[in-house]
Amino acid sequence: xxxxxxxxxxxxxxxxxxxxxxxxxxxxxxxxxxxxxxxxxxxxxxxxxxxxxxxxxxxxxxxxxxxxxxxxxxxxxxxxxxxxxxxxxxxxxxxxxxxxxxxxxxxxxxxxxxxxxxxxxxxxxxxxxxxxxxxxxxxxxxxxxxxxxxxxxxxxxxxxxxxxxxxxxxxxxxxxxxxxxxxxxxxxxxxxxxxxxxxxxxxxxxxxxxxxxxxxxxxxxxxxxxxxxxx
Numbered sequence: 001x002x003x004x005x006x007x008x009x010x011x012x013x014x015x016x017x018x019x020x021x022x023x024x025x026x027x028x029x030x031x032x033x034x035x036x037x038x039x040x041x042x043x044x045x046x047x048x049x050x051x052x053x054x055x056x057x058x059x060x061x062x063x064x065x066x067x068x069x070x071x072x073x074x075x076x077x078x079x080x081x082x083x084x085x086x087x088x089x090x091x092x093x094x095x096x097x098x099x100x101x102x103x104x105x106x107x108x109x110x111x112x113x114x115x116x117x118x119x120x121x122x123x124x125x126x127x128x129x130x131x132x133x134x135x136x137x138x139x140x141x142x143x144x145x146x147x148x149x150x151x152x153x154x155x156x157x158x159x160x161x162x163x164x165x166x167x168x169x170x171x172x173x174x175x176x177x178x179x180x181x182x183x184x185x186x187x188x189x190x191x192x193x194x195x196x197x198x199x200x201x202x203x204x205x206x207x208x209x210x211x212x213x214x215x216x217x218x219x220x221x222x223x224x225x226x227x228x229x230x231x
Contacts, residue, residue, distance in 0.1 A: 008144075009151040011050050012108050016158065017183055018052040019044060023101060023176040026054070027094045033063040035070070035092055039100035040081045041107065061092065069093035080114045080123075084197040085170055095170040098179070099197075102165025109158055111142035125166050125196040132163060132193070157186070163193035 007015075026034040036043075038059045045053045059076050072090045075082075083099035085091045103114050106128050114124040128140050137159050138152070145155060161182050165173050172194060174182065182188050 009155065012145075013151075013154065013158075014050055015044070015046070015052045016105060016108060017180075019054065019101065019104065020176060020180050020183060022052070022054040023097060024180055027097070027176050033094075035061045035063060035094060036097050036100075037061060037086075037092055038077045038081070039097055039104065040078050041104060044104070083170065084168060093170070094175060095173045098165050098173045098176060099170070101176070101179070102162045102173070102196075105158060105162035105165065106140075109142065109145075109155060109162070110140050111144070123198060125163075126198045128159060129163055129193065129196050132159065154186075157182070157190070160190050160193065163196060164190065166196040167194045168197045169194065 023036075023039075026036060034057070036054065036057065036059070038056065039054070043054065043056045045055050047053065061070055063070065070092055072092070075087060075090055077086070079087070081100040081103050083092075083096040086096045103125065106124055107113060110124060110128070112124060124140075128137070131137050131139050137156060138146070140159065141152075141155055145151070161174070161179060165179070167173055172191075182190060
């Protein structure tokens, strides 16, 4: 809890925006375009000033100038952060990374992992969406962040953005450039999110056991904050 308390909203906001800047570079500014394919908490390193750096490009794919998506028969990555179209059909694009970022964003705000080993079919994404629909989104916020009324509106906005990123329909997910715009301009209007992908959606589409070859076992999932620290 001490580590968690040191990550107040100003620090977490800095981490979130830094990750987005890194993704904008990979997706839009880099030539050729790079799709990371394994964006997760352990691949976000923090320096002594808490500036995030996206790491581990061993699974990244380079896209041609006019290429916007790709496909593969070999699914690699970490279950829980994979978008449904990639996990079950091998289809990946910038929107696959956006889905992974949405999971990260909701984890950073809640201080919890998406994968809940006690009840994996009521995971963080679905829980956040249900609370959002019931106008109770504040219940998902890490308790250490509650109390600063000035930051709550920004936190609620980030939950909204996170839910937009993890929608099942990849066309409904914003690009990283648009995410950056949403985070920078408070007056920018956000569309309503649709239901996110749940573990049940994955299980209906195929065999979950096939996704575990490069995944972290569910028993090792702890709280998010135990892995975010300077290196």
